[in-house]
Amino acid sequence: MQYMLLIYEDETEEARLSSEEQQASIGRHIELARRLRQENRLLAADPLQPAATATCVRVENGRVVLTDGPYAETKEQLAGFYLVEATDLDQALADAAAIPSAARGIVEVRPILDLQA
């Protein structure tokens, strides 16, 4: 099965990390991505620009309406994602726990809806 691991972080707290802490965090991301790639389970993974760069799009009566900023004004914002292949939820949960951001924010694990099934 495929799982999307959605990383939510408090951006103000992330900005307060020392550069050593940031380096350590990036190192663990790289390590995790390398391991997942070796196991042939990494489909995609990327960090996102801060939520302030987000734009929301809606189409109302055929007219495109744009709003500045993220969809939900919450303390934690979507900061990045991993798309992984896992045998079951337990494996995906273990992957999520290995993401360094899980120690500071939250990682939401969502199974991908398989349209072929």
Added chain:
Amino acid sequence: MRPTEALDRIFREEHGLVLASLVRFFHDLDLAEDTLQEAVTTALRSWADVGVPDHPAGWLLTVARRKGIDQLRRRRNFARVSALLAEPGFTEAPEPAEEYAVPDERLRLMFTCCHPALSLEAQVALTLRTLGGLTTSEIARAFLTTEATMYQRITRAKKKIALAGIPYAVPVREQLGERLDAVLAVIYLIFNEGYSGSAGSDLVRLDLCREAIRLSEMVAALMQTEAEPAGLAALLCLIDSRRQARLDEQGELVLLEDQDRSMWDRSLLGQGRVWLDRALAAPGPIGPYVLQAEIAATHGAARNAADTDWARIVYLYEELASARPTPVVALNHAVAVAMWQGPQVGLDLLEPLADGLARYQPFHAARGELAARAGRRNVAIESFAKAIELSANEVERRHLERRLSAVRSLNP
């Protein structure tokens, strides 16, 4: 034995085990339930013709496995079919228990079903339904909710298991801790259902009580650094020690304070105290089960109701209320206070609980009892009538009806 008798017996004693085996084999709860159902239908026909086999449970297991494999073939899930046929479990007896952190098949499946990705309530409900042998309506009653709500909750849990790919994997030792709360809750509720069957004419369903005690002692032996499993084992033994005294010769209910305490089972009482001592000596934190066991042990130490150390019981209920602030705990606390300081004090404590416990039979029974003692005839009549309306157990209902007519016969 007639086929229906044999199937009845299996359903009473071995249903959970057969299902557990099938779940382990298919790693799929729905498929396991479906195929067991089909196997039972086949058994009814086949056993009527050729007689009941020597090992009916084994027969059901084999037939259900074949039917499951056929179903997967029809669904063209060939990869799974060949994987299943290659499993040693298909032709052989279950593998030796020492391989697992949990030595008992049913207990193992309980830990397996109590997956932390499900809400605690969903874990407990699902496990009770599939392995505890309880019906949806019995589970609904245990959770103080309606059958429809409970049905929805179980369906939602099963759906999440399927869609999110929650595996039926036996947890390793390190994972047992995070599943412990749910497993203890399941065992406690199985005992409860056995001790005061929510439906039917027997007040006590011995098979469920015994099984719950067996499971609790096994968890306590397995996790000796934790206090709560030993606390649960203690609690169940201590409560069960009163079983003989709970019904009189006519099979009518006798309340704790009126029980003939010489009928309490000394060996179960002793067994309960041993577990309680172990719980209190364990390094793990003390929680609701240990506290409830202490309450039961305090009752057990008293020669009669008047002699009971009610101040200690009130104190323990206050501790329990801070560990688990539920309306049911508050109800028990109010009753203990009434025994200590008089019925009117207890009644005043009950009033704020009325909304939360509107559908809870023991609330109305307790309110009726305290009102009767406080001389508030109308409140007593109204409460007993409500309790009767909510009671699904015949023995319990007869007791309440006797109390109601006793109160009615008093001069207003």
